Amino acid sequence: xxxxxxxxxxxxxxxxxxxxxxxxxxxxxxxxxxxxxxxxxxxxxxxxxxxxxxxxxxxxxxxxxxxxxxxxxxxxxxxxxxxxxxxxxxxxxxxxxxxxxxxxxxxxxxxxxxxxxxxxxxxxxxxxxxxxxxxxxxxxxxxxxxxxxxxxxxxxxxxxxxxxxxxxxxxxxxxxxxxxxxxxxxxxxxxxxxxxxxxxxxxxxxxxxxxxxxxxxxxxxxxxxxxxxxxxxxxxxxxxxxxxxxxxxxxxxxxxxxxxxxxxxxxxxxxxxxxxxxxxxxxxxxxxxxxxxxxxxxxxxxxxxxxxxxxxxxxxxxxxxxxxxxxxxxxxxxxxxxxxxxxxxxxxxxxxxxxxx
Ligand code: 2U9
Numbered sequence: 287x288x289x290x291x292x293x294x295x296x297x298x299x300x301x302x303x304x305x306x307x308x309x310x311x312x313x314x315x316x317x318x319x320x321x322x323x324x325x326x327x328x329x330x331x332x333x334x335x336x337x338x339x340x341x342x343x344x345x346x347x348x349x350x351x352x353x354x355x356x357x358x359x360x361x362x363x364x365x366x367x368x369x370x371x372x373x374x375x376x377x378x379x380x381x382x383x384x385x386x387x388x389x390x391x392x393x394x395x396x397x398x399x400x401x402x403x404x405x406x407x408x409x410x411x412x413x414x415x416x417x418x419x420x421x422x423x424x425x426x427x428x429x430x431x432x433x434x435x436x437x438x439x440x441x442x443x444x445x446x447x448x449x450x451x452x453x454x455x456x457x458x459x460x461x462x463x464x465x466x467x468x469x470x471x472x473x474x475x476x477x478x479x480x481x482x483x484x485x486x487x488x489x490x491x492x493x494x495x496x497x498x499x500x501x502x503x504x505x506x507x508x509x510x511x512x513x514x515x516x517x518x519x520x521x522x523x524x525x526x527x528x529x530x531x532x533x534x535x536x537x538x539x540x541x542x543x544x545x546x547x548x549x550x551x552x553x554x555x556x557x558x559x560x561x562x563x564x565x566x567x568x569x570x571x572x573x574x575x576x577x578x579x580x581x582x583x584x585x586x587x588x589x590x591x592x593x594x595x596x597x598x599x600x601x602x603x604x605x606x607x608x609x610x611x612x613x614x615x616x617x618x619x620x621x622x623x624x625x626x627x628x629x630x631x632x633x634x635x636x637x638x639x640x641x642x643x
Contacts, residue, residue, distance in 0.1 A: 479502075483498050501516070
């Protein structure tokens, strides 16, 4: 009996996995197992022998049964330990930093401008960035000999020999968008045209691509007084200053007559710009009454309709509002400076998502 016990205890101790334990169980306690057969032999024994052997065999059966389950449990524990060691995860490791995106100041300022003019009833118009020279120049009363049409001011599209389509340029202003809008909807009309424009120029205050917003309001009796009110209202809202003061200076543009450049009252104390106070004036935009020839080019009868137009540089407005010193910062790939100027993360809701920028 002791041999039997030791044999199975050793076999259980040596079983390396669940299948081996099951083999030992079948050998010892299965239907034809060694211990089961011995228990069956009890039937043929005398009463005294049975009394002596019965409890011993039962005790052996119990001992082997519990040794089997103890071994099974310890193998399961070992397997779990092994998995825990292999699949260990250090939850104290700091996460990998993900760079946050920001709204570009030019986009943000375009949204701001669009919202302000929307409140005054101006819709947004868009158009191609590659324009025929008719839309970019002729329709705007810029004659062929005008300096703006020279190679060194304008990006002309290359044309293959024999290509006799009209010359095309990268638009130098968004004015062609308004010509198209006039042709499309006729008068009355109230639109702004924000977008990219291109000129051959590069220094601290000029980049070859920059952003403009131009406005146009045509009706039967639109006057310079309406222009003045709209621009004052715009500057009050944009610069968030109640007492803005504008100064209209006579000027000349081919597409407006009369024309005026507009300055805003400001101060430059200690190198910081303050809008709406002080004794300095800073030019912020150009404007005027739309030239009759330009109305006609847009398919609108100048004897029946009149209106104002204005144009301003969005990049420059962004610099003025947010104190950005150099235009070229807009093209910097390091976005830390954007955060410095307080521009918000990409998840900021925008008023206008579809500009051609
Ligand atoms: C149409 C008719 C007239 C738009 C105008 C200006 C004056 C102007 C400059 C401001 C700074 C360009 O970005 S800038 O360099 N613009 O001074 N723009 S009037 O006049 C128009 C536009 C469209 C059909």
